[in-house]
Amino acid sequence: MKSATLRMAKRCCSSKVPSITLLPGDGIGPEVLEQAVRVLESIGEYKFKEGLIGGASIDKTGGDPLPDETIEMCKASDAILLGAVGGPKWDTRTAKEGRPEQGLLKIRKE
16 A cells, blocks of 8 residues: 555544545536545545645636645645646646646645
C-alpha cells in the first residue's frame, strides 16, 4: 500500500471524521465531483471543503491557476478529490497570463 493510502486508512479508522478537499476544476469536473460526493456520503461521514484550481481559479482570481489558499487547504486535508483541469476557453492564454494546466503541475509538486 502506498504511504499516502496507508495514512488515509489510518486516519479513517480513527474516530475523527476524515476531511476531503474537493477541487472540481473545469469542464465536466464539477459534475463528476458532485456525483463522487454523493457516493462518498452514502458510505460514510466526511467533511468536505472546496478549493480552486485550473481555469475556474483563473476566472475567479484574475489569473492564478492554483491559489495559496487551495494549497494550504489540501495540505490540511486527509484526501483530495480532483476533477478536470483546462478547456478551450483558456487555450489562447500564455504561460505568463496563467494557464489551467499550470495549477495541475504545481499541485503535483506540492
